[in-house]
Amino acid sequence: DHQARICHSTTVAGVANTWGYGAMTNSYNDMQNTKCMFFIGSNAAEAHPVSMLHALHAKETGAKMIVADPRFTRTAAKADQYVRFRSGTDVALLFGMLYHIFKNNWQDDQYIHDRVYGMDKVKADVMAKWTPDKVADVTGVPEAEVYAAAETMAKNRPSTIIWCMGQTQHSIGNAFVRASCILQLALGNIGMSGGGANIFRGHDNVQGATDVGP
Numbered sequence: 283d284h285q286a287r288i289c290h291s292t293t294v295a296g297v298a299n300t301w302g303y304g305a306m307t308n309s310y311n312d313m314q315n316t317k318c319m320f321f322i323g324s325n326a327a328e329a330h331p332v333s334m335l336h337a338l339h340a341k342e343t344g345a346k347m348i349v350a351d352p353r354f355t356r357t358a359a360k361a362d363q364y365v366r367f368r369s370g371t372d373v374a375l376l377f378g379m380l381y382h383i384f385k386n387n388w389q390d391d392q393y394i395h396d397r398v399y400g401m402d403k404v405k406a407d408v409m410a411k412w413t414p415d416k417v418a419d420v421t422g423v424p425e426a427e428v429y430a431a432a433e434t435m436a437k438n439r440p441s442t443i444i445w446c447m448g449q450t451q452h453s454i455g456n457a458f459v460r461a462s463c464i465l466q467l468a469l470g471n472i473g474m475s476g477g478g479a480n481i482f483r484g485h486d487n488v489q490g491a492t493d494v495g496p
Contacts, residue, residue, distance in 0.1 A: 289447065289450065289451075289483075289488070290450055290481065290483060291450075292449075292450045292452075292455035292456045292458075292459055293445075293449075293450050293455075293459050293481050295456050295459075296455075296456045296457075296458075296459025296460045296462075296463065297459060297463060297479065297481070299460070300459075300460060300463040300464070300467075301463070301467075301472065305481065306478070306479060306480050306481040306482075306483075307472060307473070307477075307478035307479050307480070308442065308475070308476075308477070308478035308479075308480055310332070310333050310336045310480075311336060312475055312476060312478070313333075313336040313337055313339075313340050313442060313476075313480065314336060314339050314340045314343065315340075315440070315475045315476030316340050316345050316440055316441060316442045316476040316477065317344070317345055317346065317438035317439060317440060317441060317476065318345060318346040318347075318348070318434055318435055318438035318439070318441035318442070319337055319340060319341075319345055319346070319347050319348070319441070319442055319444060320348045320350070320431070320435055320441065320442070320443045320444065321347070321348065321349045321350065321351070321357055321361075321444045321445075322349075322350040322351070322372060322375070322376075322443065322444070322445050322448065322449065322462065323350075323351075323372065323445040323446055323447065323448025323449035323450070323458070324357065324444050324445055324446035324447075324448060324482055325351065325353075325355040325356065325357045325358075325446075325448070326357050326444065326446070326482060327355065327356035327357040327359075327360065328355065328356055328357070329446060329447070329482070330446070330482045333480075333482050334357070337360075337444075338360065341360070345438075346362050346363075346434050346438050346441075347360060347361045347362050347363075348361060348362065348363045348364075348365065348431050348434060348435070349361035349363075349364050349365070350364075350365040350366075350367055350375060350431070351364075351365075351366070351367075351448065352366060352367060352368065352369045354366070362434075363427075363430060363431060363434065365423055365427055365428075365431055366422070366423070367421040367422060367423045368420070368421055368422045370452055370454075371420050371421040371422075372449055372452075372458040372461065372462075373454075373457055373458060373461045374412065374416075374417050374420040374421045375417065375421045375423060375428065376458075376461040376462060376464075376465050377407075377408050377411075377412040377417070377461060378412050378414065378417030378421065378423070378428045378432075379428055379431055379432035379435065379465060380404075380405075380408045380412070380432075380464070380465055380468060381408050381409060381412050381413065381414065381417070381428075381432075382414075382428065382429045382432040382433070383432050383435075383436055383465075383468055383469065384405050384408060384409060384468075385409075386432075386433075386436075388432070388433075388436035388437070388469070389401075389468045389469065389470075390468070390469055390470025392470075393467075393470030394467070394468065394470070397467075397472075397473075398467050398468075401464075401467065401468060404464055404468075414428065414429075435465075435469060436469060439469060439470070439471065439474075439477070440471055440474045440475065440476035440477035441469065441471055441476075441477060442466075442471065442476065442477055442478055442479075442480050443462050443465060443466055443471075443478075443479055443480070444480045444481075444482060445458075445459070445462055445479075445481060445482075446481070446482045446483075449462065462479060463479060466478070466479055
């Protein structure tokens with residue numbers, strides 16, 4: 283066996299439990315079709331330089347780039363918007379973005395109707411529990427920054443979300459993964475070229491060994 287079973291075990295469980303497929307949904311080169319990239323728990327510039335090249339190519343053709351990270355990383359240095367949040371508060375940040383998406387009716391209602399089960403319960407939970415004041419209290423991120431990230435993701439579709447060890451290596455990493463998936467389902471970004479959940483694994487043998495399935 284190999285390292286990806288351990289490092290991304292929370293990803294596999296979270297993604298598979300959300301839509302039945304335990305890996306990234308789009309290819310690296312498909313990132314060049316995206317209009318917005320949201321990095322959370324990923325410092326691709328240092329950890330995944332090849333995939334970062336694809337992200338930079340997308341940026342050169344007009345894609346927006348948001349980086350959420352407790353540290354100002356080399357990846358964050360390339361971002362159009364950098365969101366500094368408290369480590370371990372990923373769910374609060376993602377659901378805080380969902381609050382603004384639902385409040386402003388930015389969600390993809392037709393997509394949700396056709397393809398998503400249970401989003402009404404998620405919406406009720408988000409609107410009741412993850413109000414801007416609560417999100418700011420938990421994450422340390424001002425409401426305006428959360429709103430701006432949600433608006434950029436919603437108004438520049440297809441948009442993609444990218445995560446890595448920054449999400450998976452928490453004791454509640456599975457919940458972080460589920461929240462990331464839910465954000466993309468609300469926006470109708472799953473199953474779309476330029477959208478998806480791009481879950482970066484190691485270059486090269488980790489991703490390769492996972493795909494080959496030895």
